Amino acid sequence: xxxxxxxxxxxxxxxxxxxxxxxxxxxxxxxxxxxxxxxxxxxxxxxxxxxxxxxxxxxxxxxxxxxxxxxxxxxxxxxxxxxxxxxxxxxxxxxxxxxxxxxxxxxxxxxxxxxxxxxxxxxxxxxxxxxxxxxxxxxxxxxxxxxxxxxxxxxxxxxxxxxxxxxxxxxxxxxxxxxxxxxxxxxxxxxxxxxxxxxxxxxxxxxxxxxxxxxxxxxxxxxxxxxxxxxxxxxxxxxxxxxxxxxxxxxxxxxxxxxxxxxxxx
Amino acid sequence: xxxxxxxxxxxxxxxxxxxxxxxxxxxxxxxxxxxxxxxxxxxxxxxxxxxxxxxxxxxxxxxxxxxxxxxxxxxxxxxxxxxxxxxxxxxxxxxxxxxxxxxxxxxxx
Amino acid sequence: xxxxxxxxxxxxxxxxxxxxxxxxxxxxxxxxxxxxxxxxxxxxxxxxxxxxxxxxxxxxxxxxxxxxxxxxxxxxxxxxxxxxxxxxxxxxxxxxxxxxxxxxxxxxxxxxxxxxxxxxxxxxxxxxxxxxxxxxxxxxxxxxxxxxxxxxxxxxxxxxxxxxxxxxxxxxxxxxxxxxxxxxxxxxxxxxxxxxxxxxxxxxxxxxxxxxxxxxxxxxxxxxxxxxxxxxxxxxxxxxxxxxxxxxxxxxxxxxxxxxxxxxxxxxxxxxxxxxxxxxxxxxxxxxxxxxxxxxxxxxxxxxxxxxxxxxxxxxxxxxxxxxxxxxxxxxxxxxxxxxxxxxxxxxxxxxxxxxxxxxxxxxxxxxxxxxxxxxxxxxxxxxxxxxxxxxxxxxxxxxxxxxxxxxxxxxxxxxxxxxxxxxxxxxxxxxxxxxxxxxxxxxxxxxxxxxxxxxxxxxxxxxx
Numbered sequence: 001x002x003x004x005x006x007x008x009x010x011x012x013x014x015x016x017x018x019x020x021x022x023x024x025x026x027x028x029x030x031x032x033x034x035x036x037x038x039x040x041x042x043x044x045x046x047x048x049x050x051x052x053x054x055x056x057x058x059x060x061x062x063x064x065x066x067x068x069x070x071x072x073x074x075x076x077x078x079x080x081x082x083x084x085x086x087x088x089x090x091x092x093x094x095x096x097x098x099x100x101x102x103x104x105x106x107x108x109x110x111x112x113x114x115x116x117x118x119x120x121x122x123x124x125x126x127x128x129x130x131x132x133x134x135x136x137x138x139x140x141x142x143x144x145x146x147x148x149x150x151x152x153x154x155x156x157x158x159x160x161x162x163x164x165x166x167x168x169x170x171x172x173x174x175x176x177x178x179x180x181x182x183x184x185x186x187x188x189x190x191x192x193x194x195x196x197x198x199x200x201x202x203x204x205x206x207x208x209x210x211x212x213x214x215x216x217x218x219x220x221x222x223x224x225x226x227x228x229x230x231x232x233x234x235x236x237x238x239x240x241x242x243x244x245x246x247x248x249x250x251x252x253x254x255x256x257x258x259x260x261x262x263x264x265x266x
Numbered sequence: 267x268x269x270x271x272x273x274x275x276x277x278x279x280x281x282x283x284x285x286x287x288x289x290x291x292x293x294x295x296x297x298x299x300x301x302x303x304x305x306x307x308x309x310x311x312x313x314x315x316x317x318x319x320x321x322x323x324x325x326x327x328x329x330x331x332x333x334x335x336x337x338x339x340x341x342x343x344x345x346x347x348x349x350x351x352x353x354x355x356x357x358x359x360x361x362x363x364x365x366x367x368x369x370x371x372x373x374x375x
Numbered sequence: 376x377x378x379x380x381x382x383x384x385x386x387x388x389x390x391x392x393x394x395x396x397x398x399x400x401x402x403x404x405x406x407x408x409x410x411x412x413x414x415x416x417x418x419x420x421x422x423x424x425x426x427x428x429x430x431x432x433x434x435x436x437x438x439x440x441x442x443x444x445x446x447x448x449x450x451x452x453x454x455x456x457x458x459x460x461x462x463x464x465x466x467x468x469x470x471x472x473x474x475x476x477x478x479x480x481x482x483x484x485x486x487x488x489x490x491x492x493x494x495x496x497x498x499x500x501x502x503x504x505x506x507x508x509x510x511x512x513x514x515x516x517x518x519x520x521x522x523x524x525x526x527x528x529x530x531x532x533x534x535x536x537x538x539x540x541x542x543x544x545x546x547x548x549x550x551x552x553x554x555x556x557x558x559x560x561x562x563x564x565x566x567x568x569x570x571x572x573x574x575x576x577x578x579x580x581x582x583x584x585x586x587x588x589x590x591x592x593x594x595x596x597x598x599x600x601x602x603x604x605x606x607x608x609x610x611x612x613x614x615x616x617x618x619x620x621x622x623x624x625x626x627x628x629x630x631x632x633x634x635x636x637x638x639x640x641x642x643x644x645x646x647x648x649x650x651x652x653x654x655x656x657x658x659x660x661x662x663x664x665x666x667x668x669x670x671x672x673x674x675x676x677x678x679x680x681x682x683x684x685x686x687x688x689x690x691x692x693x694x695x696x697x698x699x700x701x702x703x704x705x706x707x708x709x710x711x712x713x714x715x716x717x718x719x720x721x722x723x724x725x726x727x728x729x730x731x732x733x734x735x736x737x738x739x740x741x742x743x744x745x746x747x748x749x750x751x752x753x754x755x756x757x758x759x760x761x762x763x764x765x766x767x768x769x770x771x772x773x774x775x776x777x778x779x780x781x782x783x784x785x786x787x788x789x790x791x792x793x794x795x796x797x798x799x800x801x802x803x804x805x806x807x808x809x810x811x812x813x814x815x816x817x818x819x820x821x822x823x824x825x826x827x828x829x830x831x832x833x834x835x836x837x838x839x840x
Contacts, residue, residue, distance in 0.1 A: 005400060007363075024320075063345060063346040064335060067337070125338055129340070129341075145538050146396045146534075150393060152392075156386060160385075194348070195348055197348040201350050231332070297496055304397045366519055367525050
């Protein structure tokens, strides 16, 4: 049961953090949450098909299909988040408006669908494919319910916490979270590419597992929040920093546009 | 971030093919939610290709925090995981779906 | 935070869920550790028991015996099905005895303590002890998966109720929150349901402490609003009333002045002065009329009236003005019973008629038609004047609003109150008024009265003021 809790909680937490950030920020930008049901539906459909076709997918690219498809999904979600950071920053620098944005809608939809597909596929494989076949339904279902419940509860507090902030503070916090999340996604994509030998494996630069073990609860939380890695390699670290820089650049670009707009308007 | 993918390909091109030629392969089997062998010995500072063959009907997720590897292998199937180059030491791995029994470690010497 | 109810339900449920699930996990973990200890204890007891066997008595070939299946005394449920594989070795590592499940080779290295190993396609927990007196090794082992399944099966039974109760709790929280928020809804309904003109305090039974301040503030606001409305109404009425007397005096004095003046130029000026005073007098009368007909002010004496007959009466009074302007006038239709107040309706018809005449050029055409129709009585006033462009049709009912300011094509100066008075009277009678284009070329004013005896005319009109 405990392992079910941990597996499900980890996946749910990652998804929930991203979803809450998307929900809070898109609400703060004056968008209704119309993308939410569509995103959920697409995500569930994606998760189901990914899980069901996992075997043929794995066989693609000489047995590296899983890694490559995962990496593509992770990187596109990360890219969507970089653009999203730019949108958030632009909106935060402008006076409040209730004009819904089609770009915000599309990006939320994409990021939500990709995230739910990936996290959902693993939960589905574990709970259904494994739980049913191994005849451990009771313990796995209990664990899954507990894990999902805890994840959603954290999400509830997180969402209302974000909504309690002022519009500006909410948007900038969301931009920060999106930056960290996108870096975390890039980190995961890096593991996948290393695992598939498309990026070189390297000796780690340092080891902080004595401080926070990745398998501990804190470690899991940190990993869900910003892709904590106890033993990063040079490649992982540089790609991680590159994605953080990309998000910062997206924000700087928004600021640049904002100042230009002000100059032309005065 | 298309440049990331491009960077990935360049790096892979630089490190990949040369090493690929002599990449040693190690096969690990999963039977009854157990790893056989449960202890894999590999030389230090060299890349190794792990072939994980799942002989059970249930899926299993090969996972290791220490190796930063995670791969779902569905029932009656197999998967490839590259590890290393690694410093000497012990790197535990486990089957995430059966963490109590499916345990093993890579011993780098 | 769009909904207090959803916020409260979600956050309280989430909190309960977190607390109960986390404590369930904690309980589960501790129970599992307990169970592990229990199983380890079992291994140790069995190992000790086995070591009591005299290995020298068993020498001479390896014996294979049944695995131990011993009921657990401490917790019978945990002992079920639990098989214990065992081996006994000499200190030098020679196998003396093994159970069926145990392999030929040592299950674990010869080191005292617990250890987890794989053999026979299972993972086992193995205990190795060295009996120094007898100088032999005893190894006992249990399958880890069975140990875990047994323990989990029992402990899970304690956890599942926790999981089931949380959704139940969430439903209850939703109901409680809804119940708790009811006074707020009642207050909102109470405020929303009242008439716009009803400024009496909101009365709530058993106002909860949190809402006392709010309802007090609302009542305070209503009271002040009521006061200022009263003052405004009184001011206009009082001012107009007070102005009446000096204007009458002025009129008399101008009349006298005209009698006494000899020079023609001076007489002309005095005549203009008289016209100015007449206009001012008219304005004051209209202000008084407006206040009298304000729907929340008027004390109505509704009775069935023949609107056509009423129209004839008004026309005969106002006919001089029409004649003076050389306009052609027709009164059409007939009948049409309206439940209403005679004075107010007379004022309505008078205002419609004089308005039409005033804004229609000399020699123009006017037509008043009063007739019953499908829904009641319809009163139409038409003229051949300039009409009112569509975009101004809403605004002309405002007090003191005049099309094109004072520069009217007709050159007539009005008070700007005529149509406001008309609107008041129309509202008072639950009638409707629409402005349109007449086939005579000018304005068409259409007033529809509901059928008399429709039962709706009781109390105050809904959309008054």
